[in-house]
Amino acid sequence: MSKMSSKPGLRTGPEEKVQDGMLERRHAVKTLLGDTSDILIVTGLAGAKDDVLAAAGDVPNAYTLSGAMGAATAMGLGLALAQPKKRVFVVTGEGELLMNVGTLATVGVLNPPNLSIVCVDNERYGETGWQESHTGRGVDMAKMAEGGCIPNVRTVTKESELKDAGQMLRESNGTSFVLVKVAPTDAPSIHRSRDASWHKGRFREALLGSN
Amino acid sequence: MADAPAWQDQLYDLLRQENITQFSYVPDAGHRILINRSIADPDVHSVSVTTEEEGVALQAGAHLGGARSVLLMQSSGVGNCVNFFSLIQHGRFPFLTFVSMRGDFGEGNPWQFAMGQATQPVLEASGITCVRVDSPEDVIPTAKAACTMAYQSEQAVAVLLTQKLLGAKAFSTGGA
Numbered sequence: 217m218s219k220m221s222s223k224p225g226l227r228t229g230p231e232e233k234v235q236d237g238m239l240e241r242r243h244a245v246k247t248l249l250g251d252t253s254d255i256l257i258v259t260g261l262a263g264a265k266d267d268v269l270a271a272a273g274d275v276p277n278a279y280t281l282s283g284a285m286g287a288a289t290a291m292g293l294g295l296a297l298a299q300p301k302k303r304v305f306v307v308t309g310e311g312e313l314l315m316n317v318g319t320l321a322t323v324g325v326l327n328p329p330n331l332s333i334v335c336v337d338n339e340r341y342g343e344t345g346w347q348e349s350h351t352g353r354g355v356d357m358a359k360m361a362e363g364g365c366i367p368n369v370r371t372v373t374k375e376s377e378l379k380d381a382g383q384m385l386r387e388s389n390g391t392s393f394v395l396v397k398v399a400p401t402d403a404p405s406i407h408r409s410r411d412a413s414w415h416k417g418r419f420r421e422a423l424l425g426s427n
Numbered sequence: 428m429a430d431a432p433a434w435q436d437q438l439y440d441l442l443r444q445e446n447i448t449q450f451s452y453v454p455d456a457g458h459r460i461l462i463n464r465s466i467a468d469p470d471v472h473s474v475s476v477t478t479e480e481e482g483v484a485l486q487a488g489a490h491l492g493g494a495r496s497v498l499l500m501q502s503s504g505v506g507n508c509v510n511f512f513s514l515i516q517h518g519r520f521p522f523l524t525f526v527s528m529r530g531d532f533g534e535g536n537p538w539q540f541a542m543g544q545a546t547q548p549v550l551e552a553s554g555i556t557c558v559r560v561d562s563p564e565d566v567i568p569t570a571k572a573a574c575t576m577a578y579q580s581e582q583a584v585a586v587l588l589t590q591k592l593l594g595a596k597a598f599s600t601g602g603a
Binding site for chain 2: 412
């Protein structure tokens with residue numbers, strides 16, 4: 217049988233180093249988020265969760281998932297609608313976003329002005345053995361966001377583009393979406409409590425004054 | 428389409444009295460009045476989701492932000508939600524859904540039975556308390572009880588609006 221072109225490239229692990237011309241994920245996410253003290257954050261699981269913990273610390277205003285893969289963007293939408301005066305960031309990996317790509321359409325037609333989505337795209341399912349994801353094979357999440365009617369969409373591949381993209385996420389009057397392409401390095405996992413109910417209470421106490 | 432029974436408007440009024448400000452749904456004939464009232468109501472967010480599980484995550488996010496949200500879905504949509512129910516159960520988020528049943532009393536489309544008959548077991552296996560409504564006079568008292576369970580006691584509750592209540596959708600032998 218001839219090799220099927222639809223098969224992914226075989227990957228056996230992460231890259232040891234960030235290659236020239238690629239962004240390092242921790243640095244990229246930290247730069248895009250900027251000052252995290254005045255924003256609310258919902259993250260997807262695995263690498264995206266660790267990027268935010270590295271950038272912001274284990275803080276009450278960041279709700280980090282370790283399951284329910286695909287939920288982060290819709291959860292951020294519910295929060296953004298509930299808190300229109302706060303800027304809400306969703307930080308999610310491309311694997312998670314692919315699981316529920318329709319949410320981009322749900323968000324796009326509502327276009328909440330205070331919702332900002334960062335898709336950290338390393339083109340791998342890093343948590344499960346570094347298998348190549350669809351984005352390493354031509355799928356473009358920024359085009360999906362544009363196709364979902366999200367008005368402010370940008371792809372970031374270079375250091376020089378991070379600052380402007382961060383400003384767009386912070387200031388745009390309409391939902392914004394940044395696809396940041398990062399090197400598939402194995403940034404170490406960061407420990408925090410995985411008690412989702414405890415995190416919920418901490419988040420609500422900090423934001424609302426009581427749980 | 429026939430006039431909607433009075434309980435549908437009364438149910439919307441009740442949900443608004445309960446301060447629900449986010450209505451999410453995949454369009455469904457059984458919830459037509461609730462959906463249309465939420466679209467017409469300038470004081471609520473009417474969130475047309477592409478799949479029902481988004482409405483589960485939306486409720487968790489709403490609760491983080493101090494708002495109340497409700498998911499309106501057909502029984503087939505329950506099957507789309509299952510993994511996201513882990514967020515509700517593990518996070519002990521309040522959760523309220525109204526489920527218009529298919530695949531039960533008088534169903535004429537055999538495709539509806541598998542998920543319709545699995546709906547309540549799947550919800551209960553996911554930690555969600557189910558209350559069934561078979562008659563119009565029970566809708567409002569049951570909905571009030573469900574709101575108290577969800578928003579005061581922070582439980583996960585599904586109100587199943589059965590085909591005895593809604594009436595089975597009419598199918599000709601060539602339909603759907």
